[in-house]
Amino acid sequence: MNKYYRLGLLLIGILLGGFFIYKGLNKHFLSPCKTFDPDSTIPLDYQHVITAFCQSGFSKVVGGLQILSGILLLIPRTRLFGAIMLLPIIANIFLIHLFLDNRFDELVETGIPLAMTILIITMSSKNWRGIFNPL
16 A cells, blocks of 8 residues: 555544544534424424434434444554444435435535545455455
């Protein structure tokens, strides 16, 4: 790997790791459960899903996994594992916004981290490519 490739992977890992540590901490400590105004323009189905996630404690579990995967993304040796662990989480968040939410900015806010996660996994392909090779 050349130094620009490693530097790019390091920067993406730091940005993504910091973002998900913040988002996970936000779910646990920084903000209470969302409440929606009756005259909100956010679709009702999305409001029900987010309320159910928050009231059931599911968002706390997701927040904990975001913190853990964010920490793993910051450490070069565990970056690939953190990205693999984060991929289903961010993919589900993106799909919830795609199918239930009508705000374009939310799709961008979830699409960029999804693309960065996929980029880390593909840039680290030499580390996991051997899994698919026959013996």
